[in-house]
Amino acid sequence: MATQYVITGATAKGIASSVERGVSEGALGPGAALPPVRRLADELGVSPGTVATAYQELRRRGIVVTRGRGGTVVAAAPAVASRRPPKVPAGLRDLAGGHPDPEWLPRLVPPSQLSPGARSHRGTPRLARLEEAVRDWLGPDGVPTEHVTFAHGALDLIGRLLSVELRPGDAVAMEDPGYHHLLDLVTALGLRTVPVAVDDQGVRPEALHDALGAGVRAVVCSPRAQNPYGGCFSAQRRDALVEVLEQEPDVLVVENDHASAVADAPLHSLAAGGLARWVHVRTVSKFLGTDLRWAAAACDPTTLARHDGRLLLTSGWVSHLLQETVYGLLADAGTRALVARAEEAYAARRSALVRELGARGVGAHAVSGMNVWVPVRDESDVVNGLRSYGWWVAAGSRFRLASAPGVRITVAELEPVDAARLASDFAAVLGESEATYGG
Structure with missing residues (x-):
């Protein structure tokens, strides 16, 4: 007892x-x-x-x-102790993790160019050639690249900025449903989350307008491959959001382009809209390797100064060894070709599952990225039901603030040939659930 x-x-x-x-x-x-x-x-x-x-x-x-x-x-994710995801039960096919397919990741070989001995990393925190590579990467997508910086991943950068810009009790507009680690991070910083509804085109303008009216001091959003919903900004949606944001020029807009090269969608960046306070951040973990805890960011000069000032006082810089590794991969033609094939593979796998679910009368959302969001009435019934068929998916409660229930399915390793079986099992589970509730 x-x-x-x-x-x-x-x-x-x-x-x-x-x-x-x-x-x-x-x-x-x-x-x-x-x-x-x-x-x-x-x-x-x-x-x-x-x-x-x-x-x-x-x-x-x-x-x-x-x-x-x-x-x-x-709290659902208290800011103490270890909050690892539940272990995947033995014998189940894991579609819950949100990770890329290892088959489509390049082999990581640390560079040997760095000689031993002390270097003035604080004086030159960023490798010049990697800075230029980042500008060449972001610039063609319309992101202003006059001011760029690096961080130890998107969560590291976003957490640092929010801790510098905001104070405990301040409000942050967050996508709903949204990336659960970001939701946890905002709570852990003592900040309040204000849910902003999303659809297949990302953040909804009317919902963002309401959040700004509620006094949020920062907005965190994804321009494509939105996790878990899979939405992406159209040009029209981006323009509508910029029009709303222009009414509150002091609000910091954080744009998390986490999937970038494998999102299978063009970028329509809020950063191209002339906002006063903004940062566009990209990571490489989804297409170069999950151990590469590195992010590049372009931002306005005030945001750059505040971020780098706090970075200087903490870790000081991002490892030059890590920077050399990232640069070598970004500059390698073979790696770029592998990433292009990965993008095609993820698109095919995502489209196959959405198509097979639709053929069985099951609605799903996913127009970019490697996740599919399926609205359901009872998350636990669906997760446990699919478990009995050998599948392990993520309950949507981890990602939701005020939005309706659903489950997230990561399709990165789900071959199209398996999509029909999963869709059939999903439809069967929904049928069993409806029977339980009496239709």
């Missing part, structure tokens, strides 16, 4: 530490309710104000959230 975790402490700091310890050790899991302020105060013999201060600190640090009359509960 499970024993209820007992919160201890005589001060706000002590109470907060006790709750944090319970969360990090797993005794207080996501969604676990904390005692009401007055009740816990009586149990501990402290004032209600002391408990309220402890809860406020825990909320600020992204460990708990308050749900109005629902009370204070442990």
